[in-house]
Amino acid sequence: MTYSQHIRAVLTLGLPLIGGHLAQFAIGLTDTIMLGWYGAESLAALTLATAFFFVFFLMGCGFAWAVMPLVAQAAASDDTQTVRRVTRMGLWLSGLYWAAVMPLLWFSGAILLALGQTEALAADAQTYLRIAGFGMLPALLVMVLKSYLAALERTRVVLLVTVLAAIANGMGNYALIFGNWGAPELGIAGAAIAAILSQLTALVAIAVYTQRRMPQHAMFQRFWRADPQMFARVFRLGVPIGLTTLAEVGLFEATAIMMGWLGTVPLAAHGIALQTASATFMVHLGFGNVATIRAGNALGRNDPEHLARGARTVLGLSLAMSLMTITLFLTLPHLLVSAFIDPADPARDAIVATGVTLLAVAALFQLVDGAQVVALGILRGMQDTRVPMIMAIAAYWGVGIPASYVFGFVLGGEAVGIWLGLVFGLTLAALAMLWRFWGQSLPGMRGQNAGHLAPATDPH
Known part of the structure; x- marks a missing residue:
């Protein structure tokens, strides 16, 4: 390929991924703005809680990001079976990782107090984390499926799914933080529930797309079958x-x-x-x-x-x-x-x-x-x-x-x-x-x- 062909290929593949990252960034920005409108105390608790949340979330994304190069390599040699095995074990590892860190999110108040935070701030942050922690599981699974699709150069759907999640998050925040559209006014707890709704929306959308548009990979058939060899390979790359x-x-x-x-x-x-x-x-x-x-x-x-x-x-x-x-x-x-x-x-x-x-x-x-x-x-x-x-x-x-x-x-x-x-x-x-x-x-x-x-x- 010439350099001009490389540039076209990079931009064709990259612009939807860049748009997806900006849409993901917009989700966090929307949370900050809306809770800032609701109250300074809630915004401070959100800032603390999301910092705590994302330390564990980004660590867990290592398994999703490991899926991307492995799938890309397998796809280049038309190895459909390896594509499926890699992605499934990425999903398995993400689920197991979530189960391991969820107790830390559930008891985060004590951890935050030990780190010198005030009792009120730690309590509000724990309220958010106990709810939003359940959303980490679908969020990690979505990251794996995004990596799988991106590696197959299906980047437009990655962008569309993230935009859909951003819209769901904004609507959920507007309803549940402030009590609009007949919903209860829940403040910071409402922001956490909106985050779960956003992540579940993204998971359903990307799973349906995978099932219907990528049938050759049979991603969810016999999903329960263990694959120790590929499990270890994704683990070694992801950690x-x-x-x-x-x-x-x-x-x-x-x-x-x-x-x-x-x-x-x-x-x-x-x-x-x-x-x-x-x-x-x-x-x-x-x-x-x-x-x-x-x-x-x-x-x-x-x-x-x-x-x-x-x-x-x-x-x-x-x-x-x-x-x-x-x-x-x-x-x-x-x-x-x-x-x-x-x-x-x-x-x-x-x-x-x-x-x-x-x-x-x-x-x-x-x-x-x-x-x-x-x-x-x-x-x-x-x-x-x-x-x-x-x-x-x-x-x-x-x-x-x-x-x-x-x-x-x-x-x-x-x-x-x-x-x-x-x-x-x-x-x-x-x-x-x-x-x-x-x-x-x-x-x-x-x-x-x-x-x-x-x-x-x-x-x-």
Whole structure:
């Protein structure tokens, strides 16, 4: 394929995935806005509860993300049986993972109290988590089926299902938080119920699509039959992916805690700047998913030159997006930050001033953040997850968090210093992941010595 053909293929596959990530982002934004309207106490409890929830949810998504490269590789060699086996065991592992973590969500109040939260805040957060915890199961199953369909390049349905879930979530929130349309006014509990309704809506829609439009995979026939060999394979690939994700989430959670030490204004500015940067990060995450799928296909065809050309293409598109984002952050920072703040808020000017500075730092890490997530996606497509996990933990926790503390507090950089630490951690991760691919994984595939990266398709 020429580079222009690669670009068309990446955009055809990637734009629906990017739209799906933005729709998922909109679900969280809708929850924040609506509970913010309902009351500051409820919003604070939601912020705490969702941070707790997503630590466990994203860890569990490792099994779903492991399905994507395995299905892509099997699909490239027309191995329908392996596609089915991989996806089923991804569903099994997601269900077992949920059963293991649900008790932590049910008794989250005691955990939050032990972490220094107030009794009232911990109680409200536990109310949300006890209800929303039951929604984690369908949410994880949906993630597996999305990965399966995306790997088969059925990305439009992934977008449509996520948009449908976002609509269901918004309507559920409007009815159950405020008591509209004859529904009871339930506040934060209403938001949790709306989340479950949204996740069940998505699960039913994607399961029906899979059953009707992908009958060749017979995904739900004899679903109860165990497959120990494939179970172990998905497990071995999924755990490092989950731990890598957890390491990155931990980096940003740690910076939020450090911002809280500086006071309300820096923490508010941090939240606004991070929310803005997260929206643009969804584009890079979509490109990272495309990189995983196309790398998995190249692996299945044993075509290293196709892999290298595709990697250059998706990294180039991510770079172009980063340059556009940097321009936006540097030219319109006041407009972006002030949109989040009530003009009557007495702290508005201070928050805007800090937020504008943080967006300038965010412009710095757009380049490296996009590069590291795309490079990580390529490595996942090659089923190379253990060494990247070690690299990520070392970069985020060994460099990023200590650098944030040193720049922010030891050297007196405060909010800007904390974010500079983020830049250091993400830069090291990007360089390490790119070196791993270009310096080791790709040459190994070219030399036909990548057996540990490309396990043979199971014959059963």
